[in-house]
Amino acid sequence: MTTATVTGKPEEPVVATKNYLTEGGVTLRSWLLTRDHKRIAILYTLSITLFFFVGGAAATLIRLNLVTPSGIFTPDIYNRLFTLHGVIMVWFFLIPSIPNTMGNFLIPLMIGAKDLAFPRLNLLSWYLYVGAGFLALFAIVIGGVDTGWTFYTPFSSLYSNGYVVLALAAVLAVGFSSILTGLNFIVTTHRMRAPGMTWYRLPVFVWSNYATSVIMVLATPVLAITLILVAAERLLKVGIFDPALGGDPLLFQHLFWFYSHPAVYIMILPGFGVISEIVPCFARKPLFGYKFVVWSSIAISVIGFFVWAHHMFVAGISLYAGLVFSLLSYVIAVPSAIKVFNWTATLHKGWISFDAPMLYALGFIGLFTIGGLTGLFVANLAFDVHVTDTYFVVAHFHYIMVGGMVSAYFGGLHYWWPKVTGRLYPEWWARIAALLIFFGFNLTFFPQFILGYLGMERRYYSYPPEFQAWNILSSAGASVLAVGYALPFFYLGWSLFRGKRAGANPWAATGLEWQTPSPPPTHNFDRTPTVSRPPYQYRPEPEPQDV
Amino acid sequence: MSDTAPIPRPEPQYATAGQQAEAATFGMWVFLATEVLFFGGLLLAYTWLRASHPDGVAEAGRHTKVVIGSVNTMVLLTSSLTMAWSVHAAEQGRQKALTRLLAATALLGLLFLGLKGYEYHGEWTEHLVPGLNFHQDGPHARTIELFYFLYFLLTGLHGIHVTIGIVLIALLTVRARRGAFSARCYTPVEVTGLYWHFVDIVWIFLYPLIYLVGRSGP
Amino acid sequence: MTTGTTGLPRTYLFTWAALVGLLAATLALAYVPMPGPLNLVLALGISVAKALLVLALFMKLFRAPALTRAAAAAGLFWLAVLFALSATDYLTRKVEPVGDLSAPTGREYQQGGR
Numbered sequence: 053m054t055t056a057t058v059t060g061k062p063e064e065p066v067v068a069t070k071n072y073l074t075e076g077g078v079t080l081r082s083w084l085l086t087r088d089h090k091r092i093a094i095l096y097t098l099s100i101t102l103f104f105f106v107g108g109a110a111a112t113l114i115r116l117n118l119v120t121p122s123g124i125f126t127p128d129i130y131n132r133l134f135t136l137h138g139v140i141m142v143w144f145f146l147i148p149s150i151p152n153t154m155g156n157f158l159i160p161l162m163i164g165a166k167d168l169a170f171p172r173l174n175l176l177s178w179y180l181y182v183g184a185g186f187l188a189l190f191a192i193v194i195g196g197v198d199t200g201w202t203f204y205t206p207f208s209s210l211y212s213n214g215y216v217v218l219a220l221a222a223v224l225a226v227g228f229s230s231i232l233t234g235l236n237f238i239v240t241t242h243r244m245r246a247p248g249m250t251w252y253r254l255p256v257f258v259w260s261n262y263a264t265s266v267i268m269v270l271a272t273p274v275l276a277i278t279l280i281l282v283a284a285e286r287l288l289k290v291g292i293f294d295p296a297l298g299g300d301p302l303l304f305q306h307l308f309w310f311y312s313h314p315a316v317y318i319m320i321l322p323g324f325g326v327i328s329e330i331v332p333c334f335a336r337k338p339l340f341g342y343k344f345v346v347w348s349s350i351a352i353s354v355i356g357f358f359v360w361a362h363h364m365f366v367a368g369i370s371l372y373a374g375l376v377f378s379l380l381s382y383v384i385a386v387p388s389a390i391k392v393f394n395w396t397a398t399l400h401k402g403w404i405s406f407d408a409p410m411l412y413a414l415g416f417i418g419l420f421t422i423g424g425l426t427g428l429f430v431a432n433l434a435f436d437v438h439v440t441d442t443y444f445v446v447a448h449f450h451y452i453m454v455g456g457m458v459s460a461y462f463g464g465l466h467y468w469w470p471k472v473t474g475r476l477y478p479e480w481w482a483r484i485a486a487l488l489i490f491f492g493f494n495l496t497f498f499p500q501f502i503l504g505y506l507g508m509e510r511r512y513y514s515y516p517p518e519f520q521a522w523n524i525l526s527s528a529g530a531s532v533l534a535v536g537y538a539l540p541f542f543y544l545g546w547s548l549f550r551g552k553r554a555g556a557n558p559w560a561a562t563g564l565e566w567q568t569p570s571p572p573p574t575h576n577f578d579r580t581p582t583v584s585r586p587p588y589q590y591r592p593e594p595e596p597q598d599v
Numbered sequence: 600m601s602d603t604a605p606i607p608r609p610e611p612q613y614a615t616a617g618q619q620a621e622a623a624t625f626g627m628w629v630f631l632a633t634e635v636l637f638f639g640g641l642l643l644a645y646t647w648l649r650a651s652h653p654d655g656v657a658e659a660g661r662h663t664k665v666v667i668g669s670v671n672t673m674v675l676l677t678s679s680l681t682m683a684w685s686v687h688a689a690e691q692g693r694q695k696a697l698t699r700l701l702a703a704t705a706l707l708g709l710l711f712l713g714l715k716g717y718e719y720h721g722e723w724t725e726h727l728v729p730g731l732n733f734h735q736d737g738p739h740a741r742t743i744e745l746f747y748f749l750y751f752l753l754t755g756l757h758g759i760h761v762t763i764g765i766v767l768i769a770l771l772t773v774r775a776r777r778g779a780f781s782a783r784c785y786t787p788v789e790v791t792g793l794y795w796h797f798v799d800i801v802w803i804f805l806y807p808l809i810y811l812v813g814r815s816g817p
Numbered sequence: 818m819t820t821g822t823t824g825l826p827r828t829y830l831f832t833w834a835a836l837v838g839l840l841a842a843t844l845a846l847a848y849v850p851m852p853g854p855l856n857l858v859l860a861l862g863i864s865v866a867k868a869l870l871v872l873a874l875f876m877k878l879f880r881a882p883a884l885t886r887a888a889a890a891a892g893l894f895w896l897a898v899l900f901a902l903s904a905t906d907y908l909t910r911k912v913e914p915v916g917d918l919s920a921p922t923g924r925e926y927q928q929g930g931r
Contacts, residue, residue, distance in 0.1 A: 160612075165612060166611060166612040167611070167612035168612070169612070169622045169626065170622075170626060171610075171612065231633055235626060235629050235630060235633070238629055239622050239625055239626045239629065242625065242884060243618060243621060243622045243625065244612065244613075244618075244622070266891075269629060269632065269633050270632065270633065270636055270891065270892070270895045271636070272633070273633045273634065273636040273637035273639075273640065274636050274637070274639070274640040274899065276637060276640075277637050277638075277640035277641050278640060280752070280756075281641070281644065281752070284748070284752060285748075287730065288729050288730025288731070288748065289730055290729045290730055290744060290745065290748045291741070291744075291745065292644060292648070292745055292748060292749070296922045297741055297744075297745075297922065298652065298655075298741040298742055298744075298745055299745065300647060300651070300912075302906070303643075303644060303647050306643070306903050306906070307640055307643065307644070310640075310899055310903075357895060357898055358898065358902060360902075361902070361906060368910075369906040369910065370905075370906055370909040370910040371909075372905060372906075372909040373905040373906035373909060373910075376902070376905045377902075377905075575611070580614075621882075624881075624885065625882075625884060625885060625888065628881075628885045628888040628889060629888050631888075631889070631892065632888050632889065632891055632892030633892070634892075635892035635893065635895075635896055636892065636895060636896060636899075639896040639899060639900075640899070643899060643900060643903060646900070647907065650907070651912060665844070669840065669844055672840055673837065673840065676833060676836045676837060676840065677833065679833075679836075679871060679875055680829055680830075680832075680833040680875075682875070683829050683832075683874075683875040684824075684825055684826070684829055687824070687825075687826055687829070688824060691824070693824065696824055792875075792876075793876055796871050796872075796875050796876045797876075799871060800867075800868045800871050800872070803864050803867045803868055803871070804861075804864050804868070806840075806843075806864070807843055807847070807857075807860035807861065807863070807864055808860075811843065811844070811847035811856075811860050814847040814848050814856075815847065815848055815849055815850040815851065815856055816850075
């Protein structure tokens with residue numbers, strides 16, 4: 053692995069006029085029938101951004117409703133709003149976010165390959181995503197669903213008058229998209245590495261996406277069958293999940309959470325990967341404890357399958373099962389904590405610069421830690437009985453998903469923006485946006501820990517008046533957050549046309565993706581690289597940045 | 600062994616044809632692992648039903664058509680034989696044998712589906728189709744309905760997999776007839792064979808769970 | 818290895834014969850009354866044997882690269898996790914049915930169906 057050369061002279065950016073954006077056609081058809089992983093990554097980024105804003109619009113309406121204790125929407129509409137928010141954000145934003153955008157773009161580059169193992173499957177997975185997206189939007193537009201993203205039975209299978217089957221079909225389709233992506237990444241990582249690229253020379257980003265793919269591939273099929281069962285039950289009015297007809301609602305919950313708990317690790321593991329790339333680069337130090345970080349990712353993907361019933365502590369499972377799952381849920385905090393320690397140790401005695409990616413990464417470390425620690429709170433059986441179905445849980449998972457994962461997504465977006473587009477984004481605007489996001493996020497979600505502990509229930513359109521002050525704070529934070537999220541849309545878009553041209557390696561980063569021009573040529577590398585050194589060969593001195 | 604057959608060119612992202620073949624085979628095994636979890640979820644539901652309503656399930660099991668089920672199992676096992684045999688023929692570069700064996704496998708698959716359809720028709724006339732025309736008497740009626748709900752889902756999903764397999768094998772037959780495969784290049788046959796054997800294995804487990812329940816009882 | 822001029826490898830023929838034999842056995846044994854869950858245990862055991870025959874001799878799993886065997890093992894292991902951890906709940910909880918399961922519930926006329 054090469055490091056940036058220290059010549060004392062800024063290099064002239066090589067304007068890569070022949071790159072994946074210009075080669076291979078510029079027509080719509082060439083994009084829609086592409087097999088290039090980089091173009092597919094762009095297609096995904098566009099669609100995911102659209103859904104981020106749809107889910108965000110729902111969140112805006114939710115926070116608007118919660119400004120007053122009696123709400124402004126009817127309970128029925130409110131139920132459809134939080135369901136929309138959950139379904140869209142989980143399945144159409146968070147799960148595909150980093151893997152299908154950055155993973156698709158970068159994994160072949162990082163391992164020295166020309167493409168993924170199965171490019172046509174990759175394109176198919178995008179079409180499945182888009183088709184599923186249309187179905188979901190259609191279901192929303194004709195009336196929506198009110199079951200929550202968790203589709204608990206027998207409400208979803210028997211009582212709800214929303215468009216449940218349509219929503220289930222959409223999630224089923226996007227699940228297949230997920231399985232195909234995971235399959236592609238697993239085979240690619242095993243079989244397509246360049247000569248010399250041994251497992252322990254891989255960037256942590258690749259390991260993280262690999263761990264994510266294992267979960268995608270093994271957990272999503274169980275979701276698929278569960279959704280089929282609910283849809284069949286609803287259409288045929290049978291009762292496998294309905295006690296009055298001889299069924300068991302807990303059977304649904306076991307099957308559902310067997311997928312949905314590992315799903316949260318699908319959502320966060322790629323974020324860990326991004327942070328592990330950004331922190332060494334902006335601290336100019338090799339990642340501390342590489343093997344620990346790598347194996348803790350694998351540990352999370354495995355142990356993540358053993359903890360699902362902690363979502364069911366008060367649902368009626370036996371106390372013995374509650375004990376087992378509570379204990380295992382404590383265990384899984386360990387590998388996450390190991391990562392946080394390693395990132396922090398990487399910072400220690402590093403040469404830290406506060407570019408936007410680093411701001412997002414530092415925000416991630418802090419916010420993820422808070423989210424993760426509150427996970428320990430809810431893993432505790434006694435405490436969970438008190439806070440289940442309150443805003444405490446809502447705050448817990450938003451700290452991880454939004455404070456953590458969305459920050460990682462934005463951090464990665466900024467870090468690799470020069471590579472993907474060949475342009476630099478305006479740094480000061482990016483820093484302002486990052487700070488607004490951090491501030492807005494905490495103002496939105498910290499009050500929710502307090503609200504939850506005080507007893508405010510989640511998924512309710514109204515609440516007792518004594519909670520109003522905290523809710524106003526939270527909604528105020530949401531408006532700041534909205535501005536923070538909207539800003540990148542503008543300045544990143546601007547940079548596409550007016551941004552300074554970026555060279556191959558504007559951050560003086562290590563990694564094979566930085567050894568090829570920005571934007572990369574269609575076939576990624578002119579010559580297949582050979583690798584002989586470990587990753588993250590940074591030295592903690594100021595490097596001249598090539599502009 | 601045919602040495603005059605054209606050496607296949609790998610796709611651009613692969614360095615060698617061997618790498619591409621390995622990736623394809625590994626990819627199929629990963630896919631089969633996902634299918635294990637897919638059917639596995641449904642089997643968890645079945646396990647729950649049988650464990651919590653053993654008498655009802657035993658009674659429901661006695662309504663299943665064991666003759667058709669057993670014949671179908673024979674059919675699928677034989678189709679696995681012809682499929683494995685066809686991979687062997689491909690390995691040896693014997694194009695005509697390959698084509699015929701693939702066609703035989705597809706035909707056996709169609710026979711399976713035909714018998715299944717006949718069986719479903721029988722279940723329709725006996726009012727055993729939940730949600731559509733289910734009507735049974737006796738104290739276990741609800742359990743029988745749940746059993747048949749799972750029965751139709753299990754065999755229906757399996758049947759969809761069989762159908763997909765038949766389509767794939769039919770396409771392979773056409774390609775084989777045109778000489779697309781040689782001793783050096785027959786990965787699609789091998790990979791489809793893996794899929795087909797898996798579909799057979801699923802049925803191997805479904806057979807006793809559906810047809811052999813409660814047979815030793817009243 | 819092959820049988821006569823048909824080109825059918827003997828191993829495959831014997832595998833098929835064994836599979837058919839096991840099918841006959843499982844069918845016959847199903848009609849024999851046995852104590853407890855023995856019927857089920859035997860039937861599943863025979864299924865496992867048949868599956869192993871197909872995996873080993875038709876799919877050649879045990880001669881495949883370690884990575885392939887790992888993928889197959891992973892599928893089975895995770896299925897086992899699903900069953901085992903669900904069992905920590907189901908085996909430690911007794912569900913007492915209350916009321917008359919066969920009575921009509923009125924749910925038959927529920928809306929839904931979308």
